[in-house]
Every structure is written in C-alpha cells, then in structure tokens.
Amino acid sequence: MTLWLLAAPLAAADPMPGLVRSRDALRRLDCERLSAWDAADRYPGRVPRPEGREVDPDRTYVVCADRLFAPGFRDPGAEAALWGMSDTAASAAAAARATGLARIWHVEVFHASSPVAAKLGFAVKAALVAEGLAVSDRAPRLGPDDLDVLLRLEPLRAYPAACARWAATGGLSGEDALLGVVQLDRRATALQVGVCADGGWTWLR
Amino acid sequence: MPRRLSCCVRIGLASIAAAGGCVVHTYQPLAGLHRPVVVDPTAPDNLSDLDLTVACVPGGKLGPSEAGVLCRQVGRLFENQGARVVTTLGGPPDEAPAGDPRPIALRLELRSRQIHEASPALGWAAMIASFSLVPALTEFTFAQDVVVRSASGALLATETLEGRITHWFGFGAWASNQLLDWTVRPEAHEVVGGGADRVLSQDLYRQLSQVVFDAKLQARVLAAERGPAR
Numbered sequence: 001m002t003l004w005l006l007a008a009p010l011a012a013a014d015p016m017p018g019l020v021r022s023r024d025a026l027r028r029l030d031c032e033r034l035s036a037w038d039a040a041d042r043y044p045g046r047v048p049r050p051e052g053r054e055v056d057p058d059r060t061y062v063v064c065a066d067r068l069f070a071p072g073f074r075d076p077g078a079e080a081a082l083w084g085m086s087d088t089a090a091s092a093a094a095a096a097r098a099t100g101l102a103r104i105w106h107v108e109v110f111h112a113s114s115p116v117a118a119k120l121g122f123a124v125k126a127a128l129v130a131e132g133l134a135v136s137d138r139a140p141r142l143g144p145d146d147l148d149v150l151l152r153l154e155p156l157r158a159y160p161a162a163c164a165r166w167a168a169t170g171g172l173s174g175e176d177a178l179l180g181v182v183q184l185d186r187r188a189t190a191l192q193v194g195v196c197a198d199g200g201w202t203w204l205r
Numbered sequence: 206m207p208r209r210l211s212c213c214v215r216i217g218l219a220s221i222a223a224a225g226g227c228v229v230h231t232y233q234p235l236a237g238l239h240r241p242v243v244v245d246p247t248a249p250d251n252l253s254d255l256d257l258t259v260a261c262v263p264g265g266k267l268g269p270s271e272a273g274v275l276c277r278q279v280g281r282l283f284e285n286q287g288a289r290v291v292t293t294l295g296g297p298p299d300e301a302p303a304g305d306p307r308p309i310a311l312r313l314e315l316r317s318r319q320i321h322e323a324s325p326a327l328g329w330a331a332m333i334a335s336f337s338l339v340p341a342l343t344e345f346t347f348a349q350d351v352v353v354r355s356a357s358g359a360l361l362a363t364e365t366l367e368g369r370i371t372h373w374f375g376f377g378a379w380a381s382n383q384l385l386d387w388t389v390r391p392e393a394h395e396v397v398g399g400g401a402d403r404v405l406s407q408d409l410y411r412q413l414s415q416v417v418f419d420a421k422l423q424a425r426v427l428a429a430e431r432g433p434a435r
Contacts, residue, residue: 016231016371023394023404032236033321033346033367060321060346062235062369080241156429184426187244187251190362190419192426203430205423 015064027071031064039063080189081116085123088181092193093127095204096179101197103177104134111183111191120191124181140171140178155184159194160201167199174198227337227379228372232401235346235367238408246282246414253287255421256310262295266347267317269294275315282410283313283417309424310356313417320367321346332375340375351413353420359427362420366412368405 015021015029034042039061040049047061074082081088096105107124111117128135142150146165150158159180166172178196193204244251261276263269276292284290289307324343332341346369353362373379379397386395394400 014371016233016369022390023396023400026233027239030239031233031369033369058321062233076241076243080243083241156425184422185418188419188422189241189243189415190423192422203426205426 028067029064030067031062033060033062035060077186078113078116081111085120088191089123089127092124092179092181093131095193096128097131097133099195101177104136104175106136106138106140106176106178108178109181112186120181140166163196163201164199166196227376228374229378229382229397230401231371232405233369234408235369237364237366238368238412242411242415244415244418246410249287251286251418252283254308255288256307257283257288257290258312259290259292260295260312260314262314262316264316265318279413309421311420311424312354314352316350318348319345320348337375338377340373340378342373344369344371351416353417355424361423362416364416
C-alpha cells in the first residue's frame with residue numbers, strides 16, 4: 001500500500017486517462033512531444049536546459065497546455081478555422097507577397113461564420129502589414145443584381161466572376177488588389193486563397 | 206529433494222505471472238490527432254467524385270502484414286464516404302479502378318514510425334517488489350506521416366499525426382481501473398478493455414478523412430486554375 005501511495009502522485013502528473021484523470025479532461029489539453037532542447041527553449045524556467053556530455057540525447061518531454069475553450073464549446077467549423085488562424089493568415093500574406101504586385105491590398109474572407117470571417121480578415125490584414133504590404137480597410141462592394149447572380153454560381157466560378165464585376169464597376173482600380181480567403185465547402189478546414197487584380201482572379205492555393 | 210518455495214515467494218511469482226495478463230492500455234493524442242475535424246467520416250457523399258489510391262508503406266514498426274491491414278481498414282473508411290479505392294503497399298496499384306475515371310484522382314501515402322519508447326527499469330523492480338500492486342510502465346510515441354498527391358504527383362497535403370500509447374502492467378492498476386469502470390465511468394469512457402484502441406482509431410480515421418477531403422478541394426482549385434485541357 002505504501003508503494004502504491006508513493007506511485008500515485010507520479011501517475012497523477014501524467015496526463016494519460018487513468019485513476020485521477022478522465023478521457024474528457026485529456027481532451028482539454030494540447031500536448032506535444034518535444035526534444036529536451038526545444039522544450040527548454042519554449043518553456044524556459046519550467047524545463048531545465050540540458051547541459052554537459054552526460055545528457056541523454058534521446059530525452060524528450062511531453063508538454064501540455066490548457067485549451068482556451070473546452071472541445072464542443074464552439075462550432076466545429078469555427079473551431080477549425082480559428083485553430084489554424086495564424087498559419088492561414090501567414091501563408092495567405094506570403095502568397096500575396098509572392099505575386100509581386102505593388103498594389104493596395106484589400107482583404108475579403110468568405111466563411112460560413114461571420115465572426116470567424118471578421119477575425120480571419122483582421123489576422124490576414126495584420127499579416128500583410130507584417131509582410132510590408134500596403135493594406136486598405138475598404139471593402140469593395142457589388143450591387144444586389146450582381147450578388148443575386150453570383151450566389152447562384154458554383155464557388156469556383158463565382159469568385160472569378162465577382163472579380164470581373166469589381167473591375168467593371170470600379171470597386172477595384174488598377175492600383176488595387178484583393179486577397180480572398182475562401183471556405184469552398186462547409187466541411188473543409190483548409191481555406192483556399194485567391195487574388196483579384198486587373199479584373200482577373202488567380203487561385204494561389 | 207528440492208526445497209519447497211516459501212509462501213511469499215509463491216505469492217510473488219503468482220503475482221508476476223498474473224501481471225502479464227493485467228494490462229491497462231491508455232492513449233493520448235499529440236500533435237495532429239487532436240485537431241478539430243468538421244467532415245463526418247460516416248457521410249456517404251463526401252468523396253463521391255474521387256478515385257483514391259491508398260498506399261501503406263511498410264517500414265519501421267509497420268511490417269507488410271500490418272501495412273496490409275491498415276490499407277484495408279483505411280480503404281474501407283474512404284469507400285464508405287463514396288470514394289472508389291484501390292490499395293497498395295507502396296508501389297503502383299495492381300489494378301486500376303473499374304469504370305470510367307472520376308473527376309478527381311488522388312494518392313494517399315501512409316507511413317508509420319516510432320519516435321519514442323521507454324520502459325523504466327525502476328518501475329518493473331517496484332512491480333516485482335510489490336507483487337504487482339505498483340504498476341510497471343511501458344510507453345511509446347508513434348508518428349503517422351500522411352501525404353496526399355494529385356494524379357500528376359503534385360503535393361496537395363501533408364500531415365504528421367502523433368500519439369502516445371502507455372501500457373500499465375500489474376494487478377493493482379488493472380483492478381483499480383476495472384473497479385472504476387464497473388462503478389463510476391460511463392461505458393464510453395472505460396479505460397480497461399479496447400477503449401484506447403477504439404479512441405485511437407476514431408481519431409485517426411477522422412483526421413485522415415479531413416486531410417483527404419481538404420486535399421480533394423485543393424485538387425479542384427488547381428484544376429480550375431489550369432482550365433480545361435486543350
């Protein structure tokens with residue numbers, strides 16, 4: 001009994017489901033296995049920095065952080081979009097920069113959830129600024145007739161058509177470019193990125 | 206005449222022998238396996254426009270027979286979602302799918318590797334000394350590398366799914382968890398038995414379904430960008 005009581009605290013430190021932790025509790029953690037060096041770099045003061053020749057080169061740490069929201073608190077689509085928001089914004093901005101267009105960039109996010117679209121839009125604009133690109137808060141508009149037609153089109157045809165209409169109606173001039181971050185399907189977690197410039201739409205990824 | 210074993214030694218040997226059958230398996234999702242998933246792996250129309258080649262490449266801890274089993278199970282997963290599937294152990298498939306080619310053709314490559322393993326000797330000593338009341342522990346961390354390519358070989362998606370498996374050996378761990386399973390834990394949260402394998406399979410299949418679905422959309426975008434073939 002004494003040995004088991006001594007072992008129990010060690011078991012409690014492990015996030016695995018068991019005597020003191022349920023499977024639901026485990027799902028509220030984000031865990032990853034890191035090398036000793038990476039763990040020490042990311043968690044200084046909490047993970048000792050390996051030093052000396054006696055250090056086991058294969059030593060690793062499983063580090064866990066509490067999730068901001070419990071699983072199921074947010075809609076799965078919103079959760080998925082916000083989960084990868086930083087990466088999505090950074091890659092979209094990098095793709096925009098790679099076009100080489102010296103324009104004023106506008107951003108439109110097409111997502112089933114309006115709050116998610118707003119958050120993503122802000123993140124993409126911030127990432128564009130970080131890439132050294134000029135960014136505008138103005139959102140190019142389309143008339144109700146145009147929207148009525150575009151909403152009836154299949155998504156892969158709708159965005160090129162919208163781009164042509166923006167150019168034709170003056171919503172986007174020759175000094176502007178629009179970066180579109182698009183959720184093509186409600187079941188998708190990866191977002192596609194396209195650019196509208198000079199009336200032509202190009203899918204970047 | 207051999208000496209008769211003392212009572213304590215007999216109990217100890219019996220406990221150690223029993224510990225071999227008293228094992229509690231637990232599973233923890235790490236990088237990739239706990240990402241949010243939206244697509245429903247049980248929906249029959251997710252991939253109805255897809256020809257999919259599933260290649261399970263043997264290597265490391267994944268032998269050819271295990272790779273074959275994995276391919277059959279993953280192939281069935283995607284067939285249930287409407288895809289037309291052929292499987293292979295790494296090379297080109299032995300036969301093409303029957304019928305007219307579907308609009309999108311993808312190749313899913315799966316490779317497994319072990320990135321960490323531990324079995325502290327102190328734990329085993331404690332288990333023996335305590336007649337298996339204190340559990341011994343072995344754990345390993347695996348990585349499932351997932352790559353999805355288009356028919357032309359273009360890389361559409363790549364993901365690494367990591368998980369950690371722990372085996373607790375000993376009557377103490379088994380009995381205490383079994384008691385909690387019988388009295389407190391709901392059936393879906395039971396620890397003893399096949400719960401860990403079931404949850405791992407669910408996580409793996411959900412993530413694979415999402416990766417392939419996203420890759421299918423990416424393939425459609427690339428095809429739209431290329432335009433109709435001249």
